[in-house]
Amino acid sequence: MIPQATKDSVEVDYLIGALVLASVAILALVYGLILLYMFRYHAGSKAERGRPSRKSWRFEIAWTAATMAAFFGLFLWGADLYVRLFQAPANALQIYVVGKQWIWKVEHPGGQKEINALHLPIGRPIQLVMTSQDVIHDFSVPAFRIKRDVLPGRYETIWFEAQRPGSYHLFCTQLCGAGHATMTGEVVAMSAPDFEKWLSQGPAPTGARESMAAEGQVLFMRLGCSGCHGAKGEGSGGAVKAPALVGLYGSQVKLSTGAVVKSDDRYLRDSILQPDKEIVAGYEPIMPSFSGQVDEEQLMRLIAYLKSLKAKEKP
Amino acid sequence: MRPSYLTDGFSLRSWLLTTDHKRIAILYLGSITLFFFIGGVAAALLRYNLISSRGLLGSAEIYNKLFSMHGVVMVWFFLVPAVPVTLGNFLIPLMLGARDLAFPRLNLLSWYLFMIGGITVLYAMIIGGVDTGWTFYTPLTTLYSNGHVVLAVVAIFISGFSSIATGLNFIVSIHKLRAPGMSWHRMPVFLWSLYATSVIMVLATPVLAMTLLLLAFERIFHIGVFDPSVGGDPLLFQHLFWFYSHPAVYIMILPGFGVVSEIIPAFSSKELFGYKFVVWASIAIAVISFLVWGHHMFVAGESLYSALVFSLLSYAVAVPSAIKVFNWVGTMHNGYIRFDAPMLYAIGFVGLFTMGGLTGLFVAALAADVHLTQTYFVVAHFHYVMVGGMVSAYFAGLHFWWPKITGKMYPEMWGRAAAIIIFAGFNLTFFPQFILGYLGMPRRYASYPVEYEPLNLLSSAGAAVLAVGYLLPLGYLIWSLMYGKDAPANPWHATGLEWKTPSPPPTENFPATPVVTEPPYQYPLKEAVSHE
Ligand code: HEM
Ligand SMILES: [Cu+2]
Numbered sequence: 001m002i003p004q005a006t007k008d009s010v011e012v013d014y015l016i017g018a019l020v021l022a023s024v025a026i027l028a029l030v031y032g033l034i035l036l037y038m039f040r041y042h043a044g045s046k047a048e049r050g051r052p053s054r055k056s057w058r059f060e061i062a063w064t065a066a067t068m069a070a071f072f073g074l075f076l077w078g079a080d081l082y083v084r085l086f087q088a089p090a091n092a093l094q095i096y097v098v099g100k101q102w103i104w105k106v107e108h109p110g111g112q113k114e115i116n117a118l119h120l121p122i123g124r125p126i127q128l129v130m131t132s133q134d135v136i137h138d139f140s141v142p143a144f145r146i147k148r149d150v151l152p153g154r155y156e157t158i159w160f161e162a163q164r165p166g167s168y169h170l171f172c173t174q175l176c177g178a179g180h181a182t183m184t185g186e187v188v189a190m191s192a193p194d195f196e197k198w199l200s201q202g203p204a205p206t207g208a209r210e211s212m213a214a215e216g217q218v219l220f221m222r223l224g225c226s227g228c229h230g231a232k233g234e235g236s237g238g239a240v241k242a243p244a245l246v247g248l249y250g251s252q253v254k255l256s257t258g259a260v261v262k263s264d265d266r267y268l269r270d271s272i273l274q275p276d277k278e279i280v281a282g283y284e285p286i287m288p289s290f291s292g293q294v295d296e297e298q299l300m301r302l303i304a305y306l307k308s309l310k311a312k313e314k315p
Numbered sequence: 316m317r318p319s320y321l322t323d324g325f326s327l328r329s330w331l332l333t334t335d336h337k338r339i340a341i342l343y344l345g346s347i348t349l350f351f352f353i354g355g356v357a358a359a360l361l362r363y364n365l366i367s368s369r370g371l372l373g374s375a376e377i378y379n380k381l382f383s384m385h386g387v388v389m390v391w392f393f394l395v396p397a398v399p400v401t402l403g404n405f406l407i408p409l410m411l412g413a414r415d416l417a418f419p420r421l422n423l424l425s426w427y428l429f430m431i432g433g434i435t436v437l438y439a440m441i442i443g444g445v446d447t448g449w450t451f452y453t454p455l456t457t458l459y460s461n462g463h464v465v466l467a468v469v470a471i472f473i474s475g476f477s478s479i480a481t482g483l484n485f486i487v488s489i490h491k492l493r494a495p496g497m498s499w500h501r502m503p504v505f506l507w508s509l510y511a512t513s514v515i516m517v518l519a520t521p522v523l524a525m526t527l528l529l530l531a532f533e534r535i536f537h538i539g540v541f542d543p544s545v546g547g548d549p550l551l552f553q554h555l556f557w558f559y560s561h562p563a564v565y566i567m568i569l570p571g572f573g574v575v576s577e578i579i580p581a582f583s584s585k586e587l588f589g590y591k592f593v594v595w596a597s598i599a600i601a602v603i604s605f606l607v608w609g610h611h612m613f614v615a616g617e618s619l620y621s622a623l624v625f626s627l628l629s630y631a632v633a634v635p636s637a638i639k640v641f642n643w644v645g646t647m648h649n650g651y652i653r654f655d656a657p658m659l660y661a662i663g664f665v666g667l668f669t670m671g672g673l674t675g676l677f678v679a680a681l682a683a684d685v686h687l688t689q690t691y692f693v694v695a696h697f698h699y700v701m702v703g704g705m706v707s708a709y710f711a712g713l714h715f716w717w718p719k720i721t722g723k724m725y726p727e728m729w730g731r732a733a734a735i736i737i738f739a740g741f742n743l744t745f746f747p748q749f750i751l752g753y754l755g756m757p758r759r760y761a762s763y764p765v766e767y768e769p770l771n772l773l774s775s776a777g778a779a780v781l782a783v784g785y786l787l788p789l790g791y792l793i794w795s796l797m798y799g800k801d802a803p804a805n806p807w808h809a810t811g812l813e814w815k816t817p818s819p820p821p822t823e824n825f826p827a828t829p830v831v832t833e834p835p836y837q838y839p840l841k842e843a844v845s846h847e
Contacts, residue, residue: 001754002753002754002755011682012682012683012685012686015680015682015683016677016683016686016687016753019676019677019680019683022673022676023673023674023676023677026669026673027669027670027673030640030644030665030666030669031666031669033644033647033648034644034647034662034665034666037644037647037648037650037652038647038652038654038662041583041647041648041649041650041651041652042651042652042653042654043584043651043652043653049649049650049651050649057589057592059589059641059645060589060592060638060642063637063638063641064634064637064638067633067634067637067638068634071630071631071633071634071676072630074630074676074679074680075626075627075630075679075680077680078626078679078680078681078682078683078684079623079626079627079681079682081681081682082613082622082623082626082681082682082685083619083623085682085685086619101459134454134458134459135452135454135455135458135459136452136454136455136549136615138614138689140689140755140757142686142690142754142755143755145682145685145686146685146686147614147685147686147688147689148614148616148685149614149615149616151543151549151550151615151616152454152543152544152549153543153544153549154543154616156616169755169764171755171757172757173688173689173690173757173758174452174689175379175447175448175450175452175455175759176455177379177446177455177459177460178375178376178379178446179375180375180379180759180760180761181370181375181757181759181760181761181762181763182375182762184764274546291544
């Protein structure tokens, strides 16, 4: 059997169980009637047939209404759960995932990197921020009852809260080329202390490990972002007028079009790659695009750095 | 007596240049059977590969090419055309009481288009095939695949014109060529269902054509419609693709509804229960089917609100299908039921389609879909509907009208045996896949974790049984052509104009234009009419 390793996986199973029950009932009715009629009304049988009734509309309306009511109930159930699965709690721990033919690259906020594996603590909501470097992949963990396509050019997120320690299958479930079936890995759920221990001794493939935000800061300097946005993202680093980035993440940004957007991962990503798309009100569209200069992992580090520029640093 | 359409000329020319809808139906029957066989061989290899968790073919690339070929051939060169171009072509004029379809030459042209498309796709497969699946998702297809994507897409594009031409021909014929007295409500359900199918074909196929064209351009010229690195949207392709392909599911299944709605009354000697509801359910399905495409994308990155709307609409489209199942079962109540092969296939259809439909409720329920989609649960679900349902209905119709088409009776015992073997083999093949899917086995995997092995083995064993079931009719139907008994005009004591002309019909169908005086399915209320 497949483990129920998250809180919501139990609820998904209840829903599936209800669907099974409803299906079995209807199947029993349909197959039962067919078999009964085959037996009772076969051509040679002497069964009393009576006169066939031609007024069928009462039946029709009755079973149409009954079917609609049952379907509506199922819709509500499935939808309610889906909405909850869609919206991550604010305190979720964010972990970054990049899909690429045919591996999963994972990076923790502390800079720990893993390939085709994801270690995480139990009892704590986790949100994955995912993107792809090439084709569409799909991050799926059956034991958690979660699955989400990972698309190039945008961030998709899923969240869950693992409840019991263990090691579970990780699959790519969107056809992504010849190696599709090998794009698998394992998700290891650990108790909080074990996870802390793992983090401190965890894998650091490229020499000394730095937190994602720290690496992001280095990039921020190297790419020249600081030239306009200031060394600490405080704004107006030089001759050019550029918005301050401190406290940006999570805030509402007013655009030159008058629209207001929430500054989230997607917004930051687009602002770096397609700066002309959404211009902040009061600024000139002069920022160059960094598309092609930063890869997906570097982008994620930059964004991690921007996130770390919390409002607390504001004067 | 005038010569039958079969004996009216024997040269190759008299077949290849014919404009007789019946002969064109035979041309199609041959082509469709060939494609079903090719797709079937690919399926057998797929199941062979999956016997072992490591994959017996030893190569993921070959496996990917096989399921792509299986999907492309089965969908566009078997399932979509099958019933309309064979049974539909043969029967529409006969059931309407007409001499031929409205545009006989267009009909012949459709066959040539279909064959050009079919041969192109086979050529693409022979020179290396595609490894993208039949869904062609971008940017895998546009930027990363090494296969012959453009050629395959062109083949489907061409066959799409064949669909559109056939659909137009049917719509116009049904509007214009009904026999005197045949009002819309005296029209058999088979004609209604082909009418609804044709409407979808005409409206949806151009969207597919356009989508495939964009795909080809994107691949060749890199115009940036789907590629995010130049501002395109990878999801746009999925929206366009499913806007066609979801209605296409109903192109595949509606004709099956029509076939079964003829057969169950005939073998129950009883009027179809709720005729008008069945008719309007077909129309409702055709309309609503255009509004549910987004349910293929619940985990693909569409917004929360569109997911909710598409889920609700998907339940809406299931209602008319449920109505039909109840009506077929209701037709059997108080009947005089005979269990000849067409009836067994039709009952098999009702059973398997019901299973497929019910499991559709699972994938329409949003949170359940998140777990089940992209797994073997979906593979089982669509095979129950499209193969269990549609192919059973096709076989039911083929047996039912075989005497009319060929003038020969097929061997009844063999027919019944095959129907039962197919039903059993089918369930053995695909039921385990529901469980595999629930346990998380992803689809389109050439190799898989070892704990899924027992159920896969069961499924592959079932496929062997199913293969026998599908091969039997090929054998005994051909046998019947040479050794079968001559068929009377109406071997099943069925109603409908097609049974009022000799088997096989003369070239001009009816000696004199028939007149319709009553609604369809007026079976006499009498003791069993036994067929000996
Ligand atoms: C002996 C019968 C059959 C067997 C054993 C079989 C087996 C399979 C298998 C193993 C797959 C690949 C599933 C995956 O990895 O996603 C598949 C896919 C598919 N099959 Fe079949 N199949 C059979 C008959 C049919 C028939 C008769 C049709 C249509 C008339 C059909 C239509 C399809 C389609 C449309 C797909 C999807 C292809 C794709 O995923 O790209 N199958 N089938
Ligand atoms: Cu992948």
